[in-house]
Amino acid sequence: MSSTAMKKKVLLMGKSGSGKTSMRSIIFANYIARDTRRLGATIDVEHSHVRFLGNLVLNLWDCGGQDTFMENYFTSQRDNIFRNVEVLIYVFDVESRELEKDMHYYQSCLEAILQNSPDAKIFCLVHKMDLVQEDQRDLIFKEREEDLKRLSRPLACTCFRTSIWDETLYKAWSSIVYQLIPNVQQLECNLRNFAQIIEADEVLLFERATFLVISHYQCKEQRDAHRFEKISNIIKQFKLSCSKLAASFQSMEVRNSNFAAFIDVFTSNTYVMVIMSDPSIPSAATLINIRNARRHFEKLERVDGPKHSLHMRIR
Amino acid sequence: MDEDSKPLLGSVRAGEYYTDSLDPKQRRPFHVEPRNIVGDDAQERVSAEAAVLSSRVHYYGRLTASSDRLLVPPDHVIPSPEEIYIYSPLGTAFKVHGGDSTVKNPSIVTIFAIWNTMMGTSILSMPWGIKQAGFTLGIIIIVLMGLLTLYCCYRVLKSTKSIPYVDASDWEFPDVCKYYFGGFGKWSSLVFSLVSLIGAMVVYWVLMSNFLFNTGKFIYNYVHNVNTTDGFGTNGTDRVICPYPNLDPDGNRTLQYYASENSTGEVFDRWWSKTNTIPFYLIVLLLPLLNFRSASFFARFTFLGTLSVVYLIFLVTYKAIRLGFHLEFHWIDSSMFFVPEFRSLFPQLSGVLTLAFFIHNCIITLMKNNRHQENNVRDLSLAYLLVGLTYLYVGVLIFAAFPSPPLSKDCIEPNFLDNFPSSDVLVFVARTCLLFQMTTVYPLLGYLVRVQLMGQIFGDHYPGFLHVFILNIFVVGAGVLMARFYPNIGSIIRYSGAICGLALVFVLPSLIHMISLKRRGELRWPSIIFHSFLILLGVANLFGQFFM
Numbered sequence: 001m002s003s004t005a006m007k008k009k010v011l012l013m014g015k016s017g018s019g020k021t022s023m024r025s026i027i028f029a030n031y032i033a034r035d036t037r038r039l040g041a042t043i044d045v046e047h048s049h050v051r052f053l054g055n056l057v058l059n060l061w062d063c064g065g066q067d068t069f070m071e072n073y074f075t076s077q078r079d080n081i082f083r084n085v086e087v088l089i090y091v092f093d094v095e096s097r098e099l100e101k102d103m104h105y106y107q108s109c110l111e112a113i114l115q116n117s118p119d120a121k122i123f124c125l126v127h128k129m130d131l132v133q134e135d136q137r138d139l140i141f142k143e144r145e146e147d148l149k150r151l152s153r154p155l156a157c158t159c160f161r162t163s164i165w166d167e168t169l170y171k172a173w174s175s176i177v178y179q180l181i182p183n184v185q186q187l188e189c190n191l192r193n194f195a196q197i198i199e200a201d202e203v204l205l206f207e208r209a210t211f212l213v214i215s216h217y218q219c220k221e222q223r224d225a226h227r228f229e230k231i232s233n234i235i236k237q238f239k240l241s242c243s244k245l246a247a248s249f250q251s252m253e254v255r256n257s258n259f260a261a262f263i264d265v266f267t268s269n270t271y272v273m274v275i276m277s278d279p280s281i282p283s284a285a286t287l288i289n290i291r292n293a294r295r296h297f298e299k300l301e302r303v304d305g306p307k308h309s310l311h312m313r314i315r
Numbered sequence: 316m317d318e319d320s321k322p323l324l325g326s327v328r329a330g331e332y333y334t335d336s337l338d339p340k341q342r343r344p345f346h347v348e349p350r351n352i353v354g355d356d357a358q359e360r361v362s363a364e365a366a367v368l369s370s371r372v373h374y375y376g377r378l379t380a381s382s383d384r385l386l387v388p389p390d391h392v393i394p395s396p397e398e399i400y401i402y403s404p405l406g407t408a409f410k411v412h413g414g415d416s417t418v419k420n421p422s423i424v425t426i427f428a429i430w431n432t433m434m435g436t437s438i439l440s441m442p443w444g445i446k447q448a449g450f451t452l453g454i455i456i457i458v459l460m461g462l463l464t465l466y467c468c469y470r471v472l473k474s475t476k477s478i479p480y481v482d483a484s485d486w487e488f489p490d491v492c493k494y495y496f497g498g499f500g501k502w503s504s505l506v507f508s509l510v511s512l513i514g515a516m517v518v519y520w521v522l523m524s525n526f527l528f529n530t531g532k533f534i535y536n537y538v539h540n541v542n543t544t545d546g547f548g549t550n551g552t553d554r555v556i557c558p559y560p561n562l563d564p565d566g567n568r569t570l571q572y573y574a575s576e577n578s579t580g581e582v583f584d585r586w587w588s589k590t591n592t593i594p595f596y597l598i599v600l601l602l603p604l605l606n607f608r609s610a611s612f613f614a615r616f617t618f619l620g621t622l623s624v625v626y627l628i629f630l631v632t633y634k635a636i637r638l639g640f641h642l643e644f645h646w647i648d649s650s651m652f653f654v655p656e657f658r659s660l661f662p663q664l665s666g667v668l669t670l671a672f673f674i675h676n677c678i679i680t681l682m683k684n685n686r687h688q689e690n691n692v693r694d695l696s697l698a699y700l701l702v703g704l705t706y707l708y709v710g711v712l713i714f715a716a717f718p719s720p721p722l723s724k725d726c727i728e729p730n731f732l733d734n735f736p737s738s739d740v741l742v743f744v745a746r747t748c749l750l751f752q753m754t755t756v757y758p759l760l761g762y763l764v765r766v767q768l769m770g771q772i773f774g775d776h777y778p779g780f781l782h783v784f785i786l787n788i789f790v791v792g793a794g795v796l797m798a799r800f801y802p803n804i805g806s807i808i809r810y811s812g813a814i815c816g817l818a819l820v821f822v823l824p825s826l827i828h829m830i831s832l833k834r835r836g837e838l839r840w841p842s843i844i845f846h847s848f849l850i851l852l853g854v855a856n857l858f859g860q861f862f863m
Contacts, residue, residue: 230370
């Protein structure tokens with residue numbers, strides 16, 4: 001079986017109660033039913049049906065519940081869990097009192113990764129930072145980051161501090177997704193040319209499943225620094241509404257006397273949002289431009305894309 | 316699992332992060348008006364943090380069932396009420412207590428709001444101002460200054476409309492100055508705005524000392540049944556007094572200050588002295604109020620100002636009916652009891668009027684909620700007309716009713732209530748009302764000074780208790796010093812009025828209008844001449860204060 005037909009995994013791991021389910025729900029716009037929230041540790045890996053970036057599947061896994069049970073489970077199922085991992089995202093609860101234990105489990109996971117998927121990218125999220133007083137956040141995060149980087153050797157890990165109540169969660173996941181998009185720098189460069197040619201005020205590139213902003217180009221200062229997160233929230237809410245009707249969101253045009261905005265499918269992994277402040281340019285013109293650009297960008301993604309790009313599935 | 320996890324290193328909240336409690340009282344409420352991108356309505360300036368939190372709360376609410384508390388914001392992430400909206404100088408501070416501000420106000424409400432905001436303590440100085448300028452010239456100057464300041468106010472209102480390429484719909488006048496003149500514009504409009512505010516605060520301190528003194532004296536005399544005759548005045552039931560009579564009519568015109576209270580007299584007079592002790596007693600009352608973080612509590616009392624003005628109008632009418640008119644027209648020459656109709660001291664009146672008609676730093680915000688924006692100019696003119704009529708009414712009636720045969724018109728005090736003895740009941744009521752009203756406006760003014768100064772220098776409205784406390788000490792100190800050594804509110808008003816009026820009324824609106832016309836290539840000679848003349852008038856107004 002060729003490796004491209006195998007689904008690559010994104011592991012979202014961390015102690016029980018560290019906020020993984022909420023995080024997944026928020027990033028991927030999944031409804032959390034009340035009774036699916038467990039009060040104890042997960043016994044099994046929670047597979048989610050979320051796919052993103054082509055064919056990556058998100059797996060959620062609790063780490064560090066009842067100790068001896070988990071140790072056994074860890075050793076027997078370990079290879080299964082840690083094979084074919086593209087990304088490991090490990091969530092630490094900043095309030096946890098068992099730092100030693102957390103680090104111990106983290107290291108076990110790293111060992112397993114090193115054995116089974118040595119090319120995996122590692123991200124560490126120090127979560128629930130809103131519970132720490134503002135003037136101490138930088139200090140505490142720096143301490144943790146140093147410890148984690150030291151523990152992770154020889155693997156390299158990237159650390160972020162996050163909280164679901166400020167923009168740090170969105171920015172952290174945007175950075176993670178940015179590093180996973182194949183050819184992202186080239187996409188950015190071409191995005192800039194595209195924006196300048198069609199005379200757009202701003203052009204945004206979103207990841208398809210999560211609507212995290214991967215890249216953007218703006219031709220003048222925008223006042224609202226939080227606009228990416230706000231757009232993401234709005235579209236995800238709209239997607240939730242659509243899914244209730246068993247419909248799926250494809251494209252949107254918003255127009256008034258001051259501006260026109262177009263959101264549409266772009267490449268296999270991305271959506272594009274184009275904002276024109278000259279409302280006299282007819283929609284058809286912009287949509288044609290987007291369609292023509294789409295072909296060009298898809299070629300970009302295809303040419304040097306690494307193995308797991310969607311279109312390379314061999315039948 | 317840990318049930319009672321003590322947080323590390325000073326966490327804000329422990330253990331309640333994901334609570335299933337359905338008790339609504341445990342959660343702080345949070346609501347922000349959604350931003351309307353379709354209409355052209357002006358909206359409150361919501362802070363960025365509150366806006367994005369609102370977006371998150373809406374989205375997270377869709378991810379769980381409505382009774383599920385998993386993704387409900389904990390109290391410590393919800394901003395405090397004063398961090399939800401951005402307060403621009405003077406204007407939106409009054410929206411703090413208000414309900415629905417996306418509701419547009421009909422014209423009558425806007426006109427009333429402008430009248431209410433403009434009516435300040437200068438109303439007490441109107442008779443004195445007319446006296447300084449002469450009766451006829453005084454009336455002419457009131458009308459002319461009203462028209463002048465109205466035109467400049469109209470220019471301020473229109474200044475945001477002529478900025479191309481930028482959405483200036485929620486800019487205030489200082490923002491416009493910054494756009495045209497850069498940092499210099501920003502700082503100069505800040506400094507001059509502060510002059511007007513601190514000048515008003517000093518006047519308030521002097522007046523509050525005065526009213527508190529008279530109130531205390533009235534109560535003391537009433538309780539102890541003391542019947543003192545303070546000062547030289549008329550006889551009869553409607554007594555009018557002359558606190559500082561010029562007993563040497565042939566001497567030069569400088570007022571001689573007679574000590575009207577014997578400082579070695581009774582114990583009460585020693586401890587309850589208008590200039591020596593009361594300014595200091597007020598510190599105990601007002602300095603703590605200034606240090607409050609938010610002014611929303613005080614903004615509720617703006618209705619007291621209206622009540623006070625209405626009562627003053629009633630009082631003035633009553634006194635005029637009781638005292639009758641005493642007018643004699645001497646055109647240029649002066650007589651013993653009357654003043655000439657045209658006097659060379661008229662710049663003093665124009666200085667007072669500059670502050671009396673001053674609303675230029677917040678008119679844009681006040682007009683934003685007008686339902687029919689096309690009527691803005693008409694409503695502004697009507698408001699100015701009403702204000703002018705009120706000032707004219709009070710000034711003319713008191714001046715005309717001042718009993719001139721026994722007393723000279725020169726006796727009219729900068730605060731006309733000083734011309735009535737402290738035993739007068741109606742005036743006592745006026746003084747008490749005004750005292751109470753000023754106690755509630757003073758912290759509001761202090762808050763505005765703090766917001767403007769701290770906002771510009773530190774970028775934060777409350778950088779720290781020490782900074783705010785030091786600022787308050789300065790402001791209170793200035794008030795106390797003035798009340799102690801130079802309690803002449805007429806002078807304080809005219810100097811601060813002329814200074815801040817120079818920049819914010821005369822120079823900046825005209826300059827900005829000329830520059831915007833020039834940039835559009837529409838600048839013509841008549842416009843240049845007229846607006847330069849306005850600027851010269853402002854400079855002359857300022858010089859007139861010092862040399863006349």
